[in-house]
Amino acid sequence: MSSPDLASLQRVWAWLLAGLTVYIPANIYPMLRTTTFGRTTDNTIIGGVADLWAHGDYMVGLVVFVASVVVPLFKFVVIAYLSFSIINPVAVGPWRRQMLFEIVEFIGRWSMIDVFVVAILASLVQLDFTASIKPGIAAVSFALSVVFTMLAALAFDSRLLWMNVGGQEVGDET
Amino acid sequence: MTRPTPIQFDPAELDSLLACPSCDALLRDREVTLGEVSRCPRCHHAMETPRSLAMTRIMMLAMAALILVFAAVYFPFLRIDAEGFSSSSTVIETILAYSGSRTGFLSFTLAALIVFIPAARFIALIYVLGPMAIGWHPAPYAGTAFRIAGYLRPWAMAEIFIVGVAVALVKVAGLAHVTVGPAFWALVALVIVTIFKDTSMSRVTVWKTLNARKIS
Numbered sequence: 001m002s003s004p005d006l007a008s009l010q011r012v013w014a015w016l017l018a019g020l021t022v023y024i025p026a027n028i029y030p031m032l033r034t035t036t037f038g039r040t041t042d043n044t045i046i047g048g049v050a051d052l053w054a055h056g057d058y059m060v061g062l063v064v065f066v067a068s069v070v071v072p073l074f075k076f077v078v079i080a081y082l083s084f085s086i087i088n089p090v091a092v093g094p095w096r097r098q099m100l101f102e103i104v105e106f107i108g109r110w111s112m113i114d115v116f117v118v119a120i121l122a123s124l125v126q127l128d129f130t131a132s133i134k135p136g137i138a139a140v141s142f143a144l145s146v147v148f149t150m151l152a153a154l155a156f157d158s159r160l161l162w163m164n165v166g167g168q169e170v171g172d173e174t
Numbered sequence: 175m176t177r178p179t180p181i182q183f184d185p186a187e188l189d190s191l192l193a194c195p196s197c198d199a200l201l202r203d204r205e206v207t208l209g210e211v212s213r214c215p216r217c218h219h220a221m222e223t224p225r226s227l228a229m230t231r232i233m234m235l236a237m238a239a240l241i242l243v244f245a246a247v248y249f250p251f252l253r254i255d256a257e258g259f260s261s262s263s264t265v266i267e268t269i270l271a272y273s274g275s276r277t278g279f280l281s282f283t284l285a286a287l288i289v290f291i292p293a294a295r296f297i298a299l300i301y302v303l304g305p306m307a308i309g310w311h312p313a314p315y316a317g318t319a320f321r322i323a324g325y326l327r328p329w330a331m332a333e334i335f336i337v338g339v340a341v342a343l344v345k346v347a348g349l350a351h352v353t354v355g356p357a358f359w360a361l362v363a364l365v366i367v368t369i370f371k372d373t374s375m376s377r378v379t380v381w382k383t384l385n386a387r388k389i390s
Binding site: 052055057060063064094095098105108109110112113114115116117118119120121122123124125126130131134135137139140143147150154158159161162163 | 196197198199216217218252254256257259261262263267268269270271272274276277279280283284287288328329331334335337338339340341342344345346348349350
């Protein structure tokens with residue numbers, strides 16, 4: 001087991017920045033390209049959520065919205081805040097920050113849902129002229145964004161949060 | 175910023191010390207009885223959760239999961255009918271959906287996330303825990319295999335895929351008649367088995383058993 005190292009924060013920032021960079025095209029370009037009866041429509045991430053909402057599928061719409069909009073943004077903010085908090089004093093205690101980190105680690109992977117949904121739809125809906133669905137280029141940037149932020153979270157060493165916390169030097173397992 | 179000062183302790187005491195994997199607090203190891211959960215006093219990370227026959231149970235679950243992966247890959251999981259056309263989808267077809275020129279790289283990623291990484295993880299766990307379950311010495315490089323299984327954990331996304339299937343089902347339901355295939359249920363079973371397996375496994379306990387049974 002190696003000791004926690006401040007230099008690892010550099011890697012966290014690098015992955016986070018990479019994730020943020022590809023997150024922009026992921027929201028601008030189409031995620032899905034649907035052709036029904038010869039008419040083609042492009043759907044972005046937000047467009048897909050709006051569609052579900054308009055059809056009255058509120059629960060599913062909410063799941064997709066949380067997984068592909070709320071979770072990625074939450075992750076960017078929390079990882080940046082946690083890395084900032086290692087070097088600069090902040091109000092939130094290490095225990096709370098540890099909890100934030102565990103939340104980010106746990107939910108980060110779930111953003112992949114939309115990439116899977118697009119792949120499933122594209123493989124399933126191939127009804128010749130009636131309807132066909134093709135994945136858009138945004139699916140690639142979105143998948144990359146999820147992978148990069150997951151790498152940022154993995155590069156973050158949670159033990160750094162506790163480096164300046166004193167207390168018992170050797171405690172007892174309870 | 176101040177670095178923590180190194181503390182002095184008797185090297186003989188080293189074997190009885192544990193570092194918390196989550197916050198790095200140095201802890202005195204103690205006997206944890208079956209069914210109990212021991213926690214780090216500083217960050218409340220669950221350190222040890224010994225359960226009776228845990229090794230055997232985890233290995234059986236990993237084997238079940240591996241079989242389910244194969245079932246989930248080969249059978250169709252969704253089928254749609256509309257206007258006289260019908261189409262069904264298997265996991266392999268889903269992976270190949272991205273094989274177009276601009277999105278081809280996603281095919282590899284998907285194949286890895288849904289099939290190969292989960293399968294590799296199950297194989298690694300069977301390799302590590304199999305000999306433990308029947309009371310043998312650990313297999314060569316069992317420690318390395320267990321470490322790799324740990325690294326792979328966040329990247330095994332079978333359970334996320336199943337939620338994706340559910341979302342796709344709702345999206346298509348308005349467009350066509352949808353029926354779920356056998357692979358859908360294989361995937362659901364796989365997710366349940368994986369959750370059982372991960373909750374009954376305690377890393378510290380496995381490492382301790384590996385160390386205790388090592389041929390020295």
